Amino acid sequence: MDNTVEQxxxxxxxxxxxxxxxxxxxxxxxxxxNLSRPFRFICLTDEAGGIRDExxxxxxxKIGFKDFDExxxxxKAHGWLKLTCFANPLYDLQGPTLFLDLDIVIVGSLDKFFEPEGDFLVIKEWDKSDATGNTSVFRFEAGAHEDALDYLKQDANKATADVRNxxxxxxxxxxxxxxxxYWPEQWCRSFKRHCLRPFPFSFFQQPRIPEGAxxxxxxxxxxxxxxxxxxSGKWYRKVLPTGWIAEYWR
Incomplete structure (x- = not known):
């Protein structure tokens, strides 16, 4: 039996x-x-200075769409350049690919994010009742969904007319x-929505890590x-110094 774990x-x-x-x-x-299986870690960027050797x-x-390529x-606003990860080919990448935003804090194992079957798995956006997902964490097959880029390139005004981002x-x-x-809802939690204590408790209770996150x-x-x-970055939101971030965000 071959017990090799896929990279x-x-x-x-x-x-x-x-x-x-x-x-x-x-x-x-x-x-x-937080990931026990073999992995490649890739950063797509326009500025490589200071990034660690690993x-x-x-x-x-470049995807052949002037607005993006230039x-x-x-x-560059509202995350649009993230769509370039659907380029086909995406350099030499093959297989399951987990996209992670830079401004996240990982507080548990990532292993299970590679277990569910599916073409495109993503966070269910918390404040939307339609199909919209939050792409802070999503998984796809490298080289898939090039058709989303093709549709955008054909008529960007039409393709983006009914969406904000x-x-x-x-x-x-x-x-x-x-x-x-979608991922199970407890896997990916919003700091603002699920970690912050509600008013007035936010003034004397530190934000928490939700169970199962x-x-x-x-x-x-x-x-x-x-x-x-x-x-907090907002006058109306109280955020006490959150000590557990130092434990995980390093």
């Missing part, structure tokens, strides 16, 4: 100066502690093909480094 890919993307190389390095460190650094792929302003676009696109599945998602503000220091 998988873990992928992230970084452009501009919103996140530095330290976010890539920390993400790699968290993955290496990370395979590759240019953000990084027009709209393509990259995650609405891609998850609604694959849902129309009946290829969309494997990844904490920091969408919008605060970022992990803000929450660690008790900075």
């Amino acid at each position: 998988v890919n873990v992928l992230c993307i970084k452009w501009g100066d919103k996140y530095g190389s330290d976010y890539v390095n920390t993400l790699y460190s968290m993955v290496s502690r 990370v395979e650094v590759k240019d953000i792929p 990084k027009h302003p709209w393509a 990259e995650q609405e676009y891609i998850t609604q696109f694959v849902d129309r093909q009946n290829k969309l599945k 494997k990844v904490i998602i920091f969408h919008g503000k605060p970022h992990p480094d803000d929450a660690l220091r008790g900075r």
Whole structure:
């Protein structure tokens, strides 16, 4: 019997100066502690400086779409350049590929993210009643979903007319093909929605890690480094210094 465990890919993307190389390095460190199977860790980026040697650094792929290839302003907003990970081929990558946003904190094993069957698995967006997923954590087969890029290139105005961002676009696109599945809801939890205590408890109780959580998602503000220091980024949201972030986000 062949007991060889398939190697998988873990992928992230970084452009501009919103996140530095330290976010890539920390993400790699968290993955290496929380994934027991062999993996390649790849960062697509326009700035490789400072990224640790264990990370395979590759240019953000050219996909034959001028707005993306020349990084027009709209393509750099709202996550749109993440769609370049659906390039086919995506360098020499093959097989199961787990995409992770840079601004997450991994608090449990990632092994189970490679177990469910499906073409496209993603977080169910918490504040949407339609098919939209949150693409902070999603899995696909390298080289698949190139048709989503083709549709965008044919008529970008039409393709984006009814969506606000990259995650609405891609998850609604694959849902129309009946290829969309969601992670169990407890695996990926929102820091703002599920970790923060409700008012007034947020003023004297530290944010918690929800039971069963494997990844904490920091969408919008605060970022992990803000929450660690008790900075909420919003006047109306109280965030006490969150000590457990230091334990996991390293």
